[in-house]
Amino acid sequence: MRPLRLTARIALLTALSLILFLLEGFLPLPFPVPGAKLGLAAIVTLIALRILPRTRDAAAVLLLRIFLSAFLGGGFAPLLYSMAGGLASFAAMALLLRHSQLSLVGISAVGGLLHNMAQLLVAAAVMESSALLLYAPLLGVVGILTGTGIGILAQSTMKKIKC
Numbered sequence: 366m367r368p369l370r371l372t373a374r375i376a377l378l379t380a381l382s383l384i385l386f387l388l389e390g391f392l393p394l395p396f397p398v399p400g401a402k403l404g405l406a407a408i409v410t411l412i413a414l415r416i417l418p419r420t421r422d423a424a425a426v427l428l429l430r431i432f433l434s435a436f437l438g439g440g441f442a443p444l445l446y447s448m449a450g451g452l453a454s455f456a457a458m459a460l461l462l463r464h465s466q467l468s469l470v471g472i473s474a475v476g477g478l479l480h481n482m483a484q485l486l487v488a489a490a491v492m493e494s495s496a497l498l499l500y501a502p503l504l505g506v507v508g509i510l511t512g513t514g515i516g517i518l519a520q521s522t523m524k525k526i527k528c
Contacts (some may be wrong), residue, residue: 366418374417375425382409382430386512401409401507404515405526410455411519420459427451446484470516477512478505
């Protein structure tokens with residue numbers, strides 16, 4: 366892929382990811398769990414992992430979205446949590462996409478689980494409270510459920526745009 370075309374795709378995917386992230390802020394929380402979100406921006410991350418030529422190009426989409434969302438209204442704490450969850454889930458999904466037979470939905474479910482677990486570990490460290498880890502089973506289930514939903518949405522989106 367030519368450099369200009371690649372840069373344009375990264376910019377477009379970053380913008381889409383940021384729009385989904387911001388849109389999600391207007392949706393009512395579907396779970397009675399503090400901090401639980403759908404993670405709509407992960408749809409774009411999954412698509413980026415599939416359609417961009419290198420893993421680092423998809424990582425650029427993720428990192429740009431994390432930093433831009435923190436700049437637009439997050440601050441340091443959300444940046445810290447987003448970075449932990451985003452990098453943990455991204456690393457797992459990138460590895461699984463290349464080295465497993467799991468479907469995109471299964472890979473996304475693993476990503477959702479690891480995203481929540483990484484954020485929970487950061488929260489426990491920041492709050493200096495291992496009691497927060499009692500939320501792990503609940504957040505694990507929520508992560509798998511949201512990851513599955515995100516995977517289904519990413520898969521159907523890719524079929525529609527013929528990726």
